[in-house]
Amino acid sequence: DQQVKQNSPSLSVQEGRISILNCDYTNSMFDYFLWYKKYPAEGPTFLISISSIKDKNEDGRFTVFLNKSAKHLSLHIVPSQPGDSAVYFCAASAKNTGTASKLTFGTGTRLQVTL
Amino acid sequence: DAGVTQSPTHLIKTRGQHVTLRCSPISGHKSVSWYQQVLGQGPQFIFQYYEKEERGRGNFPDRFSARQFPNYSSELNVNALLLGDSALYLCASSVDRRHEKLFFGSGTQLSVL
Structure with a gap:
């Protein structure tokens, strides 16, 4: 049962354009969402997060949008840069699990930013 | 400050063997979690340890166990290795x-032959 879904395994975007990565979830108990970036041979690196009480959070070139009614979140990267090429994971946490550190991850989207 | 460090970086074992993986958290971090990432999938939660408990x-068999030490470092043990491990x-941490x-470490790549 995949509770966090990233339906696009890959995405290619031109440098300078907007990258939009999508994520859907099914568990209504999720109340905190995170995006991680992963380069080959490295561990995931935290990028940005959002609490379920908000619908938008912005940090520099990165913005995360949350639509609770649709159980959907998206990550916008503007402008996209070649160094953004990596695998992006969406993750979610639920307070009712007893530990906030139990993150449920999606399967990832590989972003390639071309020149 | 050093990030999360894991050892070893790579490991090759055969079926039925036992393996121990090690982790040192970021200084000041008291919670350590372990995740398994199979190729093509996202990381899957195995354990969280806090204050040595x-x-x-997660949904893993009893072959998987872990512990946390007084300095907050941690070990993950897997017994009776299967190819699927x-x-x-x-x-x-x-x-x-x-x-x-x-905050994630770079991971230990385990291959079971």
Whole structure:
């Protein structure tokens, strides 16, 4: 049962354009969402997060949008840069699990930013 | 400050053997979590340890066990290895168990032959 879904395994975007990565979830108990970036041979690196009480959070070139009614979140990267090429994971946490550190991850989207 | 460190980086074992993976959290972090990442999938939660006690466990068999030491470092043990245990094992630390923001190490790539 995949509770966090990233339906696009890959995405290619031109440098300078907007990258939009999508994520859907099914568990209504999720109340905190995170995006991680992963380069080959490295561990995931935290990028940005959002609490379920908000619908938008912005940090520099990165913005995360949350639509609770649709159980959907998206990550916008503007402008996209070649160094953004990596695998992006969406993750979610639920307070009712007893530990906030139990993150449920999606399967990832590989972003390639071309020149 | 050093990030989360894991050892070894790579490991090759045969079926039925036992393996121990090690993790040192970021200084000041008291919570350590373990994740398994199979190729093509996202990381999957195995354990969380906080103050040397297990605080959460994912859907993994009893062959998987872990512990946390007084200095907050941690070991993950897997007994009776199966081919399906081949994966990247990631350790993550956080300030405490109430925090969702995890800092990951580079992982240990385990291959079971």
